[in-house]
Amino acid sequence: MARHWSELVPWIWTPNWDDMKNVAGIVQFRKTFDLSSIPSECIIHISADTRYRLYVNGQSVCFGPAKSHLGEWNYETIDIAPFCLPGKNVIAARVLRYSPRHSGNMSFIRGIIPGLILHSDNLEISTNETWLSKVDDAVKILAPQKWDPTLGPSLLVVNEEVDGTKETKHWLDVDFDESQWTPAVKSSMKVPMVPILEPRRLVERSIPLLPEIPGRFSQTLARTSLDSDTAERWDLLIRKDYPLQIDANSQVTVVLDTSFLLTAFLNFSLQGGAASKLRIRCAECFEEAPDPEASNPFARKKGDRTDSSGVLIGHDDFYTVDENLGANEGACYEPFWFRTFRYVELQIQTAEMPLQLRGVKFRTTNYPLEIKTQLGNFPSTEMAKQWDISLHTLKNCMHETYEDCPYYEQNQFAMDGRLQILFTYNLSSDDRLARKCMQEFYASRRPDGLIETHFPAPFPVVNIPYFSLYWILMIHDHMMYFGDQKLVRRYLGTIDGILDHFDRRVGENDLVGRLEWDVWPFVDWTPEWSASSGGDFRNMATPPAYHRTGVITYSSLIYAYALQKAADICEYSGRHDTAKEYRQRAECLNHAAMTHCFRTDFLVDGPDSPLEERSQHSQVFAILSGALTGKLAREVLLRALTDPSFVRCSYAMSFYIFEATRITGLYDQLRSELLKPWSAMIRQNLTTWAESAAMPRSDCHGWSAVPIHDLVANVAGLTPGAPGYSAIRFEPRREYWKNMSGTFAVGSGTVVLAWHPEGPVEFTSSFNCRVELCETDGSTTWHEVIRGKTVTFFIS
Numbered sequence: 001m002a003r004h005w006s007e008l009v010p011w012i013w014t015p016n017w018d019d020m021k022n023v024a025g026i027v028q029f030r031k032t033f034d035l036s037s038i039p040s041e042c043i044i045h046i047s048a049d050t051r052y053r054l055y056v057n058g059q060s061v062c063f064g065p066a067k068s069h070l071g072e073w074n075y076e077t078i079d080i081a082p083f084c085l086p087g088k089n090v091i092a093a094r095v096l097r098y099s100p101r102h103s104g105n106m107s108f109i110r111g112i113i114p115g116l117i118l119h120s121d122n123l124e125i126s127t128n129e130t131w132l133s134k135v136d137d138a139v140k141i142l143a144p145q146k147w148d149p150t151l152g153p154s155l156l157v158v159n160e161e162v163d164g165t166k167e168t169k170h171w172l173d174v175d176f177d178e179s180q181w182t183p184a185v186k187s188s189m190k191v192p193m194v195p196i197l198e199p200r201r202l203v204e205r206s207i208p209l210l211p212e213i214p215g216r217f218s219q220t221l222a223r224t225s226l227d228s229d230t231a232e233r234w235d236l237l238i239r240k241d242y243p244l245q246i247d248a249n250s251q252v253t254v255v256l257d258t259s260f261l262l263t264a265f266l267n268f269s270l271q272g273g274a275a276s277k278l279r280i281r282c283a284e285c286f287e288e289a290p291d292p293e294a295s296n297p298f299a300r301k302k303g304d305r306t307d308s309s310g311v312l313i314g315h316d317d318f319y320t321v322d323e324n325l326g327a328n329e330g331a332c333y334e335p336f337w338f339r340t341f342r343y344v345e346l347q348i349q350t351a352e353m354p355l356q357l358r359g360v361k362f363r364t365t366n367y368p369l370e371i372k373t374q375l376g377n378f379p380s381t382e383m384a385k386q387w388d389i390s391l392h393t394l395k396n397c398m399h400e401t402y403e404d405c406p407y408y409e410q411n412q413f414a415m416d417g418r419l420q421i422l423f424t425y426n427l428s429s430d431d432r433l434a435r436k437c438m439q440e441f442y443a444s445r446r447p448d449g450l451i452e453t454h455f456p457a458p459f460p461v462v463n464i465p466y467f468s469l470y471w472i473l474m475i476h477d478h479m480m481y482f483g484d485q486k487l488v489r490r491y492l493g494t495i496d497g498i499l500d501h502f503d504r505r506v507g508e509n510d511l512v513g514r515l516e517w518d519v520w521p522f523v524d525w526t527p528e529w530s531a532s533s534g535g536d537f538r539n540m541a542t543p544p545a546y547h548r549t550g551v552i553t554y555s556s557l558i559y560a561y562a563l564q565k566a567a568d569i570c571e572y573s574g575r576h577d578t579a580k581e582y583r584q585r586a587e588c589l590n591h592a593a594m595t596h597c598f599r600t601d602f603l604v605d606g607p608d609s610p611l612e613e614r615s616q617h618s619q620v621f622a623i624l625s626g627a628l629t630g631k632l633a634r635e636v637l638l639r640a641l642t643d644p645s646f647v648r649c650s651y652a653m654s655f656y657i658f659e660a661t662r663i664t665g666l667y668d669q670l671r672s673e674l675l676k677p678w679s680a681m682i683r684q685n686l687t688t689w690a691e692s693a694a695m696p697r698s699d700c701h702g703w704s705a706v707p708i709h710d711l712v713a714n715v716a717g718l719t720p721g722a723p724g725y726s727a728i729r730f731e732p733r734r735e736y737w738k739n740m741s742g743t744f745a746v747g748s749g750t751v752v753l754a755w756h757p758e759g760p761v762e763f764t765s766s767f768n769c770r771v772e773l774c775e776t777d778g779s780t781t782w783h784e785v786i787r788g789k790t791v792t793f794f795i796s
Contacts, residue, residue, distance in 0.1 A: 011115030104157035273355025397702030483724020514550025545606025
């Protein structure tokens with residue numbers, strides 16, 4: 001049997017490493033090798049625990065490994081031949097190791113032991129004891145204890161405090177004096193004659209490498225009194241790399257502006273300025289100073305995000321220039337991990353020597369999504385902004401996983417992921433990150449039948465049971481857009497386990513009862529549900545009825561909705577009896593919700609709730625689950641969306657309102673009202689969509705990119721009519737886009753649409769399909785569409 005390459009070479013690490021000592025640390029590795037000529041190809045496989053950046057002859061090659069979990073630990077396959085030279089070469093890696101014994105960075109899993117592994121078939125550079133290593137004592141990853149509580153919980157932990165005097169200069173150079181470095185040692189759990197495996201099972205990366213695209217700041221905003229000449233020189237620095245000198249024994253603070261929020265690796269090039277101190281604060285926006293007495297630990301006061309009379313609240317990095325640096329010697333500082341920012345506040349305190357800034361730059365990095373949905377001739381500036389901001393939001397929340405937000409957490413949540421993936425399908429045929437997401441949650445299965453709420457995660461985390469139901473919706477979406485039956489069948493057992501978890505909590509009244517004691521029954525971020533009782537965040541974002549009895553209307557309705565989607569999945573997989581069972585369960589739940597929670601005109605939030613406890617959530621999911629239908633559903637939803645006494649849905653939950661209005665026929669009547677929250681954010685000068693109105697901690701949350709789906713599914717009117725988009729449901733709303741000309745991603749193919757006022761609709765598909773055309777009067781007709789042939793639809 002052929003052996004996997006990882007069995008041929010050892011993992012290595014630096015000797016005498018103490019994982020208990022710090023939350024994280026950086027180790028440098030290097031190895032020289034000789035080449036008589038440059039090979040046409042030199043393929044290597046590389047991985048590390050926890051993160052690495054690879055260099056060949058001083059040039060950055062790639063960074064990784066792609067985030068995942070111990071059972072599917074990623075490695076990258078790279079051709080390093082383009083970086084090689086005739087003669088002596090050096091390959092090096094800088095590895096950031098997070099301790100499994102400290103809570104820092106909740107989005108990076110780490111194994112019980114650290115390591116670096118690299119394999120090459122045709123060069124003698126595979127990892128072994130001939131590699132040299134050195135702990136980078138210059139860098140300290142700031143511990144959670146140094147986290148600013150204004151920012152909420154310390155979930156990311158990537159910020160650095162760097163002492164330039166301790167930096168190893170020129171260690172990436174071929175001719176560096178490595179005599180003081182230490183030979184690496186094997187880092188393994190294996191024991192002879194004992195069947196112990198390494199803590200990480202290596203699998204090849206399933207997503208493309210993330211690009212690093214050079215970018216520049218757009219302007220500087222003075223935070224101290226700068227004369228016009230100095231302000232101009234700052235602008236020349238950031239735009240054209242003109243050197244800028246800061247006098248000795250002086251302090252200056254400036255704010256660098258990118259004009260829009262982004263995720264990027266920062267880079268600072270310096271000369272001289274021995275012992276100068278830099279404080280680098282990355283921030284999403286300007287805001288009011290926080291209220292220290294606020295009961296909500298996530299509360300922030302944000303208005304116009306560009307109002308520079310406010311304060312910048314954010315993560316800080318600290319860099320002290322080498323105290324022995326000569327006036328003509330250069331230095332460079334680049335934080336290991338990318339930062340999220342719209343503004344960077346740079347505070348510089350020089351010592352006895354002037355400091356010269358020679359470059360302040362960044363390289364943006366995101367998942368390289370190929371966007372096929374291309375639109376022109378937007379009918380309004382407002383709609384164009386909604387589209388562009390939505391794209392920008394989604395992009396910034398896509399890296400090696402889908403992320404709730406790039407600034408605070410970079411965690412992949414099942415509820416967030418369901419929406420972000422669906423928005424991705426509206427834009428592209430690339431489902432690789434979506435498949436990775438589905439598989440990672442599948443790998444997170446728990447003994448109670450649920451999946452983890454966010455994953456990958458290095459430690460057990462508080463579970464939100466409802467998020468497991470959104471994972472089922474995620475699988476259903478992939479079925480409808482791509483029709484991969486093998487993928488769907490792989491996850492059937494996990495779907496069954498999730499649904500069984502909720503079934504075991506159905507009480508005598510046929511409603512879902514109280515969840516386990518250690519979970520968070522999170523429903524939505526709303527002002528009414530955001531107070532934290534007793535300082536426990538698990539009391540937040542939940543209707544009051546849950547705290548009294550453990551029974552809320554939403555629990556049963558979201559469960560019924562997921563049962564119906566699971567039934568569709570079972571039908572598609574040939575499990576017809578199970579599908580029937582799931583639909584019967586859903587029908588029973590819907591009946592119970594109407595019996596115990598409906599009060600003449602609407603559903604209250606729990607069977608014991610007074611009339612004052614009413615939310616849009618209960619009405620919306622009653623419609624989605626089929627508990628409310630027909631005229632009654634329309635009347636209830638219209639009241640819930642126009643009566644201010646109902647607790648309102650957040651930006652993310654508004655997606656489900658759009659779905660409910662489409663079902664009830666209220667979309668046209670309510671569309672302008674539903675989009676007002678996004679218009680309000682535009683007026684506040686956001687360049688990405690915020691987390692929620694009630695919880696404006698994060699200014700970039702992928703779940704809020706709802707306008708993408710609205711424009712594609714509701715305005716252009718394109719949704720799957722059958723699994724794999726084998727049929728297309730086409731219900732265009734031409735009144736919102738008078739002159740349409742666009743290409744749309746539909747599963748693995750595309751559809752080109754064109755129409756003008758009073759004229760027909762031109763419809764061209766890149767694949768053979770059946771189209772269900774929905775007329776404005778509610779009637780439908782079916783049409784066979786041939787690949788590449790334009791069909792003309794005359795819509796009344």
